[in-house]
Amino acid sequence: MEEPEYTVASGSETTEEKPSPLPNIAVGIDIGTSQSSVAVWKGSEVELLKNQKNRKLMKSYVSFRDESPSGGVTNHLSNEHEMLSGDTIFNIKRLIGRVDTDPVVRASKNLPFLVQTLDIGIRPYVAALVNNVWRFTSPEEALAIFLVELRLMTEARLKRPIRNVVLTVPVSFSRFQLTRLERACAMAGLHILRLMPEPTAVAMLYGQQQLKASQESMGGSEKIALIFNMGAGYCDVAVTATDGGVSQIKALAGSTIGGEDLLQNMMCHLLPNIFKTHGVKEIESMALLRVATQDAIHRLSSEISVQVDVDLGDGLKVYKVVDRAEFEEVNKEVFEKCERLIIQCLHDAKVKAEDVNDVIIVGGCSYIPKVKNLVTNICKVSEVYKDINPLEGAVSGAAMEGAVASGITDPFGNLDLLMIQATPLAIGIRADGSGFVPVIPKNTRLPARKDLCFTTIHDNQSEALIVVYEGEGKQAEENHLLGYFKLMGIPPAPKGVPEINVCMDVDTANVLTVLAGVVMPGSRTPAVPFMQVRMPMIDDAQGWCAEALNRTYGATMDLVTLKKA
């Protein structure tokens, strides 16, 4: 563990006694699309930290209204509309690490702030409207500002500098997106000790609860839980098996669907196509409609039908009675997607619904009756697990992992935990034409090291291009490009003879290393020094790279999988 490289500049009193029994424990941070929280292991249990407004859950946004930007940790909104006047950037987690051709980015264009896309596969810009000027920034910068606030708040509460963090992330995040998160953290002076998919963090907490329960009842056997997490931006599913404090993720599944989609669909249903030009008047109407719709959705969790009555100005009024069935019909596709994720996750885990001991539903959308119904229906249970707070589970698990990974032990055995994580996406290379051949399949337990053999497609082919992708698509282009390198000096031989070995290694900190080398038949040593590359190695504009490679080299340096006799 590295020493902090800085001293705390402000916000924290350094005069009081240092909490010496707590050396640099990594804190758990949950950056949500809508709300964020910080938690830390405090001696014998997890504590969520509160900001100056005494809140554990802080809205994830950055306002550019004042001289210096301020985020949802310190800022206090007098009402919801303030966040929607165009001068505040939110939903950052939905934008970070995406390119401007991404459908998720394009769907963000009817938010009150500006998401500018040029549709050429580069990073989108976001802009806040301040004094009638659009001030541009990037999603990473905005997130970094927010993270600095979180860090300062945490340092003030814990009275020590913070550097190491365990960050929860959506299952569907690609490694490229994770690098953007890392960059934002680095800008904020934070070092990511571990990344945890959100349901994995919840599984950690569940594992600890089961450990405690089995200690009390003297015994216990393996328990299988399905975790369904749906927040504002993302939906994740995990199947975990836990026994005696050791938890293993059996499968993960995730997608970019969440409360934001429910809200957008509903707004569109109430008033189609109102938002086109980002005029000041329009932003105001939009804000009014958004708040009214959000409120209606919240009320529909407890009421069968609600009334939406809002005056958007300029004679534009929305008056409508909406019932639950209508809400569910409007969002049919979103809910169906949720169902598919659960079914897929159970299938990947090779677990039958009947074998699931506990069903855990977390995230902001867990309050929606339809969400609860669809999960319990698929898992064939009548009750969901009640001992995990839907909004605090992920950050609590992250704090536990932070303590375990920082080498903290608990005299009462409350930290005798081990979480064996799994890869949410397959990692492989382009081969067999433009196909995607996974080397490390999805849901491989970490740490992992696997290799596959490939061979040349041309006689006397002296070079091979190793193009590394991550994802679930059958074709290479359907996946996220992570990087590429050229293997050179393949000795002259007929096609199909040289053995090109591609090995991938993912350690517990989720660092991916790709190795490649060539062996000639009959030889026991590599023909040329093998190559080792840490991935991802590319910056923005990933789409262009793949295209350019293809244009420049075509199939001259292609590979096929080596068929074993």
Add this chain to the structure above:
Amino acid sequence: MNYCNRITIQPTVAPNSLTYPRIRPNFVKLQIQNYGSSSLLKIKASINNDNNNFVSSKSELTLYEVLGISESVSIVELKRAYKQKARKCHPDLSPPDQVKEYTKRFIMVREAYEMLSDPVTRAIYDRDLAKGISFAFSTSRRYCHRSHYDQVSEEKKKWKRQWESQLAELEKKSDGKKDKGNMAWAARVRQRSNH
């Protein structure tokens, strides 16, 4: 039993797999070297020297031995043994200076578990052991490459082809044993799905 202290897996998979001849032995052997406390140094030396000849095995471990269990254990016991081993050698729980060694040990334990926890591969492995073929452990070969569900059916075929001759031989030898074996397998399958 703590094998971890004695096992030296071939240090890095890539260089080591690069050293395989074109016509490979059926299995890559698990290397155990009784170097005692100096084994860590040996590993480090080997990592730095890719072309090292670390094929000088002195003994071998079966997958059961890797997990420290007998060949007759039930799936429940197998899971328990795996979790105990995981606690001993998961890199998250390692001393900071031994993360690499722990990682290798853990990968080995995990893949042994993944192989044995699948009734299909375990049955094949058991028959193989019974025949006295030294079934090898590999950190990377296709046999362990099963976590992707889609691959399973394809791999089963591969397995089938590979072992057909040996199975036929085995069945010829012991018709009586065959039934028993099948029952045990079925029992294992039931146990697994009931679990």
